[in-house]
Amino acid sequence: GRGVTDMKAGLVALVAAMINIQQQGGPKHGTIRLLATMGEEVGEAGSAAFYQQGAMQDAAGLLIAEPSTVYGTAAEQKGSYDLKLTSKGKAVHSSTPERGYNALVPLIKLLNEANDYFETIPAGEVGPVRFNIDVLNGGDQVNSLPDLATALVNVRTIPEYDNDQVTQKLTDLIAAYNQQGADIKMTAIMNESPIATTADxxxxKLVQAIGKPYAGRDVVVVSSPGITDASNLAKRQPADFPFAVYGPGNMTQHQVNESLPKQMFYDFIAIYQQLFTRFLAE
Structure with missing residues (x-):
């Protein structure tokens, strides 16, 4: 069912592992803190609240129980930046367009120029910047110029070209179009930064050592093209901060029939028990 892979199985595996560790008299050293969040898919309000409350201030590491690949792990991820662009014009009959201003025209031109520009940005370690024009609205009828047009854009950012740089580029483009007579404004809906820590x-390293027997092969370290709550929880951490995205799943995220083998679920309970115990002991 939807959500099994991303990431209900991972959340339950964390809880089960923590219960087992406690029943066995652990942990002998340190503390395991469970941060179960809401709104991870849109807005990440839960992890933002945890960050603001200082839940990560004394954290020695962070594990996100979401799959990156089957039995694989990730130490870096792209950011996600959702923006709304609003263009205002003046509605008139389409037979006399010179008397009004079509709100769609400058917005479409700006979006095309931005799209062309971001495709020129060199790819980083986690891949290229992705500028996605996802929703475009404007106009009510075919014989009248629209006085309002809006666009929803999602930008997948990378450490080498982050959210602040995207903001600056779009701000400059908007200013240029407004100087030519447009009236375009930009509002951020979600602003989650990319996260990059060292792959070793x-x-x-512990994930690779403990997970190898369960995977039946070396545990690969990949770059995650999506985002997780780490965008908030791991921000402003040093490059060597112990961070990993590692959870049960067979990469069927966001589908109505998400699934995973039952044995994989049990494997990750055992993996998490060993991982937390050894991490705190070292």
Missing amino acids: NRLV
């Missing part, structure tokens, strides 16, 4: 950080 301490947590990833």
Whole structure:
């Protein structure tokens, strides 16, 4: 069912592993903190609240129980930046367009120029910047110029070209179009930054050592094209901060028939028990 892979199985596996560790008299050293969040798919309000409350201030590492590949892990991820662009014009009959201003025209031109520009940005370690024009609205009828047009854009950012740089570029483009007579404004709906830590950080090394027998092969370290709550929870951490995205799943995320093998679920409960115990002991 939807959500099994992303990431109900991972959440339950975390809870089960923590219960087992406690029943066995652990942890002997340190503390395991469960941060179960709401709104991870849109807005990440839960992890933002945890960050603002200081839940990560004394954290020695962070594990996100979401799959990156089958039995694989990730130590970096793209950011996600959702924006709304609003263009205002003046509605008139389409037979006399010179008396009004078509709100769609400058918005479409700006979006095309931005799309062409972001395709020129060199790809980084996690891949290229992705500028996605997802929703475009404007106009009510075919014989009248629209006085309002809006666009919803999602930008997948990378550490080498982050959300602030996207903001600056779009701000400059908007200013240029407004100087030519347009009236375009930009509003951020979600602003989650990319996260990059070293692929050989301490947590990833433990994941590779403990997970190999369960995977039946070396545990690969990949770059995640999506975002997780780490966008909030791991921000402003040093490059060697112990961070890993590692959870049960067979990469069927966001489908109505998400699924995973039952044994994989049990494997990750056992993996998490060993991972937390060894991480805190070292």
